[in-house]
Amino acid sequence: MNVQSNKIEKEAKMDQEPAGIITVDGVEYKISEMSDGAKAQLSNIQFVDHQVRQLQNEWAVSDTARLGYQAALKGELLKSAKK
Numbered sequence: 001m002n003v004q005s006n007k008i009e010k011e012a013k014m015d016q017e018p019a020g021i022i023t024v025d026g027v028e029y030k031i032s033e034m035s036d037g038a039k040a041q042l043s044n045i046q047f048v049d050h051q052v053r054q055l056q057n058e059w060a061v062s063d064t065a066r067l068g069y070q071a072a073l074k075g076e077l078l079k080s081a082k083k
Contacts, residue, residue, distance in 0.1 A: 020031045022042065
């Protein structure tokens with residue numbers, strides 16, 4: 001799950017600082033001084049990052065459910081085998 005997030009982070013090499021500064025490829029930029037186009041791209045990246053986190057959470061829930069169903073199946077198979 002983290003592989004996708006790490007891949008995006010490595011490709012973008014972008015971290016947002018709380019003081020309205022972002023770092024891209026080791027260079028700091030003030031968000032207030034960015035062009036509208038750059039702000040739009042930053043917004044796009046933030047949106048996609050949010051979507052990736054949401055999908056990772058859904059994956060974790062689905063994976064947990066699958067493990068539960070698998071355990072339940074094994075239990076049912078054991079019950080059937082004892083009959």
